[in-house]
Amino acid sequence: MVANSMVSRNRFDFREVQDLVVKLTKSSGVPQEDAVVFADALVWADLRGTSTHGVSRVDIYLRRIEKGLINPVADLKIQSRSPGVLVADAGTGLGQVQAVRVLERLYPVATELGVASATIKNSQHFGAASHYCELAAERDMILLVATNSEPAMPAHGSTDAFFGTNPVAASFPTGKGYSIKIDLATSVTARGNILAAAKEGREIPSGWAIDPEGHPTTDAESALQGAVLTMAGHKGYALAMLVEILSGVLSGSAVGSGIGSMYKDMNREQNVGHFFCLFDISSFMDVSLFKERIGSMIDLIKVGRKQPGTDEIFVPGERTNKKVLENKEMGIPIDTATLEELRSLCHKRGVPFTLS
Numbered sequence: 001m002v003a004n005s006m007v008s009r010n011r012f013d014f015r016e017v018q019d020l021v022v023k024l025t026k027s028s029g030v031p032q033e034d035a036v037v038f039a040d041a042l043v044w045a046d047l048r049g050t051s052t053h054g055v056s057r058v059d060i061y062l063r064r065i066e067k068g069l070i071n072p073v074a075d076l077k078i079q080s081r082s083p084g085v086l087v088a089d090a091g092t093g094l095g096q097v098q099a100v101r102v103l104e105r106l107y108p109v110a111t112e113l114g115v116a117s118a119t120i121k122n123s124q125h126f127g128a129a130s131h132y133c134e135l136a137a138e139r140d141m142i143l144l145v146a147t148n149s150e151p152a153m154p155a156h157g158s159t160d161a162f163f164g165t166n167p168v169a170a171s172f173p174t175g176k177g178y179s180i181k182i183d184l185a186t187s188v189t190a191r192g193n194i195l196a197a198a199k200e201g202r203e204i205p206s207g208w209a210i211d212p213e214g215h216p217t218t219d220a221e222s223a224l225q226g227a228v229l230t231m232a233g234h235k236g237y238a239l240a241m242l243v244e245i246l247s248g249v250l251s252g253s254a255v256g257s258g259i260g261s262m263y264k265d266m267n268r269e270q271n272v273g274h275f276f277c278l279f280d281i282s283s284f285m286d287v288s289l290f291k292e293r294i295g296s297m298i299d300l301i302k303v304g305r306k307q308p309g310t311d312e313i314f315v316p317g318e319r320t321n322k323k324v325l326e327n328k329e330m331g332i333p334i335d336t337a338t339l340e341e342l343r344s345l346c347h348k349r350g351v352p353f354t355l356s
Contacts, residue, residue, distance in 0.1 A: 010339060011331030012355050018043045020342065020354055021058055027349040028065040029072040034097045041096040045128045046332040049323045052192025053128040056199075056338040059345060060262055061094070061124075069260075069269050070094060070124055076101045084109060086118040087251075092269050095126025099274060103132055103143070106278045110141060114283030119251035120274040125149060125262050130183035132276070133171030137179040140287045142279040145169045148248040149272060150261045152191045154227045156237035159214035161227040162256045165191045166243035171317070173281075174298060175291035181317030186240040187228040194223050195263075199337055246275040 021039035026032060038061075046054035064070045074093025078086050086105055090098035102118050109116035126132075129145045136143035149164025165185040172180040185191075189208050197204050198220035209223030210216055217223050230236030248255040253273025260270040281290050302313050327333070334342075339355070346353040 009333040009335050011327075011333050014043050014047055014328060014332050016355055017046070017055060017332060017334070020346070020351075021055055023351045024058060024062065024342075024345055024349060027351055028062050030065070030094065030097075031073065034072075034094065037100050038094050038096045041100075041127045041131050043332070044131050044134075046334070047324045047327045048128075048320045049327070050128055050192075051333070051335070051338075052190060052196050054332075055334065055342065056196070057125075057127075059341050062345065064124075064262070064266070067266055069266070074098065078102070078105060084113045084116045086116070088118055088120040090120050090123035092122050092124070092271075095124035095272065095274070096131075098123055099126045099132055099276075100135070102274075102276065103135060103278075106276060107136075107139065107141070110278040110280040110283075114280050115278065117275070117277040119247070120276075121251040121253035121271065122269070123253070123272045123274055124270050125272060126274065128183065129167045129169035130171060130181050133169050133183070134179060134181065136278060137171040137173045137181075140173050140281050142170065142172055142281060144277040144279075146243040146247045146275040147272065148244050148253070148255070148259065149191075150259045150265075150270065151257050152228045153187050153230055153240060154210075156230065156234045159210065159212070159227065163230075163237075163240040163244055164259065165228060166240045166247075168239070168243055172294060173287075173291060174294050176295055176298065178321035179317055180294070180298075180315055181320060184231075186231060186236045186243060188231045188236070189228065191228055194220050194228065198224055200335070243275075247273040251275065 018039045021042060022035045025035035025038050042054050065072050071092045074091035076098050077089040077091060081087055088102050098120060102120055106116045106118055129147055132145055133143045146168045148166055151161040152165050153163040154160055155162055165187040167183060167185045169183040174180055194204055203218045204220050204223055206216060206218055209226055209228050211222040211226040230240060244255060251273035254271035259272060260268045262270060281287050298315050301315060304313060306313060343353050
């Protein structure tokens with residue numbers, strides 16, 4: 001363990017963290033194989049510095065399992081309405097587990113047809129959307145992901161939260177040791193960043209959110225009661241609607257205010273929806289040619305003239321890759337509050353706390 005007093009965080013070997021999360025998840029009745037998939041998704045986010053979607057959420061997932069709001073042994077029901085389309089029902093199972101199951105079913109379909117798509121309903125918050133895109137990129141495929149989420153963002157001009165932060169993500173293999181990774185919320189910031197600020201007692205930047213009366217606020221708790229603002233005003237609103245239609249309306253999941261809150265609604269299921277569209281690169285061109293072309297594009301971008309104060313031009317996903325290498329070597333940082341939360345969970349569940 002390496003202490004970092006600047007941010008009140010400690011670093012731990014990612015394999016130790018993953019092993020602990022697997023054991024905690026199994027203590028809630030989740031099968032071993034599914035617990036590994038779940039833990040991998042959370043630790044994947046922490047390795048990339050996205051702690052808002054990492055092990056800081058273990059407690060709430062397990063509490064929702066205890067309340068019967070997440071089915072730890074849910075079956076995945078799939079029907080095919082046409083050769084290249086899968087329509088899935090997650091059965092209130094863990095979103096991370098069911099999303100990977102759907103993706104595994106999509107691979108052979110995309111290989112055969114070139115493009116395959118899927119919708120998933122009755123799911124949960126499934127962590128970082130780009131996690132699934134990265135899994136596809138490792139197979140030389142391109143995955144586009146969209147997911148709705150609990151109300152956090154108003155329609156343009158409204159004060160009432162209706163849309164989730166509704167992220168859209170994609171990943172592209174490059175042959176350069178990392179993939180181009182695009183993962184963006186349609187809000188000005190991910191709601192998880194406001195949750196983290198509230199948890200740590202910090203203010204949020206001006207322009208992130210409004211309070212319940214529609215006034216700008218820098219108070220994280222007030223922002224959680226109000227709404228996160230869309231990115232780029234009406235343009236973010238339009239993108240949020242695009243995601244809501246693809247992942248919510250088209251999937252048959254809940255939409256807008258019909259989606260249960262992960263933290264507040266401990267008496268109803270979330271019924272989140274997801275949308276996947278998978279492209280087999282080899283159906284369009286040789287994979288080697290694709291990587292050569294995307295590599296050339298990256299090279300052209302990086303040799304462009306730099307703005308004052310810019311040392312290097314990066315492409316999306318490049319700095320994240322450096323962060324992964326750093327965190328694998330140094331350990332993933334876990335804040336004190338999350339660490340104590342994990343320690344408490346272990347004590348309650350009779351699971352040895354093995355982080356050291």
